[in-house]
Amino acid sequence: MIQYYAKEREIFKDAYDADLTDFELRAVFERLKSHYKFRQYLVFKGTSFRGHCTHWEIRLPHDTSLGLLVHEVAHAIQFKKLHLGDKPKKWHTKRHTSIMRRILKYINEKGEVWISKANLKAEQRIQTVEKQELKAKALVEFKKTPDYKLQVIGKRIKQWETKKKRAESYLKKLLRNKKYWEKRRDKNGRI
């Protein structure tokens, strides 16, 4: 087993030398997942030199190499041919090596574009958040100004003026009613 790892690291030296951030690894992983259609999701845990693949998840140490990601993704592709709960008799076979080779060929064609696109998106997201924060800050500052206070007071005054008008017209109606009944009383004498 150790021999297999050593040999693999020799064959795919470039991939094992390529250290990526978690974010970059995830960007590559998501592309591979939609291309090869395996079901595992990706979690980062710890900082060892080993990864892990089950029917459901691929576990990688933080900030690891592209080689290790591809090693585990190749296992995910091996899992695709198995029923749930089954395990292959041997994990580290010639087939595993050839799957790795195929994945790396695919990554070499497009990987850089994926990563730069993902980084660009992240950058844009950060800028949007910063803009929103600036806006929020500006609003907090604006709320302290006389202009803002006057705006609020103006709105309240309008609300109360509307209420006042309504009260006045209702009072008028009541007074009219009162007069009507007073007249009727005076005509007919006391009820």
Ligand SMILES: [Zn+2]
């Ligand atoms: Zn393995």
